[in-house]
Amino acid sequence: MIAHRTALLATLKLLLAAPLASFFNVSVIGVAVALPLTLHVLVTNMHAVVGRIPTTTEATIFLKPSATPSETMRLEKQLKSHPEIAKVQVVDRAIALKEISQRSGIGELVGNLGENPLPDSILIELKQAGALELVLATIRKDPAVDEVEADSAWARRFSSIVDLGERTTRLLAGLLLLTLALVTANTVRLQILTRRDEIEVSKLIGATDHFIRRPFLYFSALQGGMGALLGWGIVLWVVAELNPPLEQFAQLYGETYRLSTPSLEAVATVFAGALVASLLGALFAVRRHLRQLDAA
Numbered sequence: 001m002i003a004h005r006t007a008l009l010a011t012l013k014l015l016l017a018a019p020l021a022s023f024f025n026v027s028v029i030g031v032a033v034a035l036p037l038t039l040h041v042l043v044t045n046m047h048a049v050v051g052r053i054p055t056t057t058e059a060t061i062f063l064k065p066s067a068t069p070s071e072t073m074r075l076e077k078q079l080k081s082h083p084e085i086a087k088v089q090v091v092d093r094a095i096a097l098k099e100i101s102q103r104s105g106i107g108e109l110v111g112n113l114g115e116n117p118l119p120d121s122i123l124i125e126l127k128q129a130g131a132l133e134l135v136l137a138t139i140r141k142d143p144a145v146d147e148v149e150a151d152s153a154w155a156r157r158f159s160s161i162v163d164l165g166e167r168t169t170r171l172l173a174g175l176l177l178l179t180l181a182l183v184t185a186n187t188v189r190l191q192i193l194t195r196r197d198e199i200e201v202s203k204l205i206g207a208t209d210h211f212i213r214r215p216f217l218y219f220s221a222l223q224g225g226m227g228a229l230l231g232w233g234i235v236l237w238v239v240a241e242l243n244p245p246l247e248q249f250a251q252l253y254g255e256t257y258r259l260s261t262p263s264l265e266a267v268a269t270v271f272a273g274a275l276v277a278s279l280l281g282a283l284f285a286v287r288r289h290l291r292q293l294d295a296a
Contacts, residue, residue, distance in 0.1 A: 040266055060149045075144055
């Protein structure tokens with residue numbers, strides 16, 4: 001217990017001996033922690049948005065302008081007999097143009113077109129969303145079909161982007177933890193070099209490697225913990241700054257949305273990662289330089 005108290009006092013002495021350098025080291029760790037944690041917050045919130053998007057089973061089939069009424073009837077009959085399709089509705093091009101002119105208030109402009117530019121279309125609704133792509137792939141091969149639009153396509157693309165962001169966050173977190181370990185190792189190396197004479201005298205009077213190593217490990221752990229807390233504070237500040245404009249943007253679409261702060265599990269994981277990376281970097285540096293001192 002006395003040895004640990006002595007090591008802790010030595011650690012505080014190391015921090016206070018160079019306050020500006022300690023501040024910069026803690027700031028570097030804080031930024032390194034804040035970057036992946038901020039990305040994690042954004043990805044987690046985007047996952048929540050994706051979860052709120054209903055999985056649609058609807059699609060619109062646009063027929064070719066050259067499609068004849070008989071081809072339309074044939075395709076309608078074929079779709080109605082499909083086991084995965086629950087509902088089929090044919091939309092005549094004339095009716096579609098009339099609805100557009102009534103809803104948009106451009107009836108006069110539509111009347112001057114002369115020729116209806118809209119194609120005939122068929123609305124379908126599937127029994128389950130999982131069969132959507134397979135059914136649409138078959139429909140696209142029909143000679144009367146020009147284009148098929150699935151309402152959920154953009155949602156799937158957005159979900160893929162979110163998954164990519166999640167993987168990028170993990171890779172970035174790993175790289176930054178490696179950088180943190182290297183920065184800590186370099187900091188400890190400089191501390192050892194400045195206290196070389198003190199360490200040599202301590203070894204001459206019988207100090208063990210564990211006794212010499214302990215203050216540097218405490219120093220790294222304390223510095224890593226302070227940096228993790230600073231990183232958490234940076235993320236909370238970023239979330240607080242982004243929420244007001246995000247709420248205003250959501251209100252334009254009649255929605256209410258706020259970024260949630262990182263969960264305690266995520267904060268604990270980042271805190272533990274910063275501590276482990278700092279300790280590993282310090283342990284590597286101390287062992288290497290103590291071996292050099294023993295060999296000298």
